[in-house]
Amino acid sequence: MVENARMIELVVGDALMTVHPDEGGRIGALRVRGxxxxxDDPSAAPFTWGCYPMVPWAGRVRRGRFAFDGHHYQMPANMPPHAIHGTGFTSRWEVLDAGLDYCDLATDLPWAFGGRATQHLQLDEHGLAAVLSVYATAHPMPAGIGWDPF
Incomplete structure (x- = not known):
């Protein structure tokens, strides 16, 4: 494993994965069997490179507006006029733990409900096993999660 402030590199056999905590906690490169x-071009737009976590919502929130528990919310329009794929892919993620073949990341969610997201990424010679979780920290909240591409 190679770790610096911008990237974690995991290598198992001929499989390689880079993880970018400061770039939305995304997987930047994933090479398996060559x-x-x-x-894996980080100079591309945030929506188009790597594999990134969509959290606390996945997909498009039309015009960035939705209602939950009797209240109306306006999300930032990161793909005007809509809000798309959450806030996780543009957030900095904390490295909780990292080994030769895995890393654990977390980020606090910067939206009206708060909350926290975690990722466990595990590389082996056949590919990647990944777990993405989201937690409410203070109040009930809506959530939808996933990775893009998935």
Whole structure:
């Protein structure tokens, strides 16, 4: 494992994965059996490179507006006029733990409900096992999660 402030590199056999905590906690590169499985160009737009966590919502929130528990909310329009794929992919993620073949990341969610998201990424010679979780920290909250591409 190689870790610096911008990237964690995991290598198992001929499988390689880079993780970018400061770039939305995304997987930047994923190579298995000599094949790159992702667009690994970090100079591309945030929506188009790597594999990133969509949290606390996945997909599009039309015009960034929704209602929950009798209240109306306006989300930032990060793809005007809509809010898309949450806030996780543009947030900095904390490295909780990292080893030769895995890393654990977490971020606090910067939206009206708060909350926290975690990722466990585990590389082996056959590919990647990944777990993404979201937690309410103070009040009930809506949530939808996933990765793009998935």
């Amino acid at each position: 094949h790159e499985l992702l667009n």
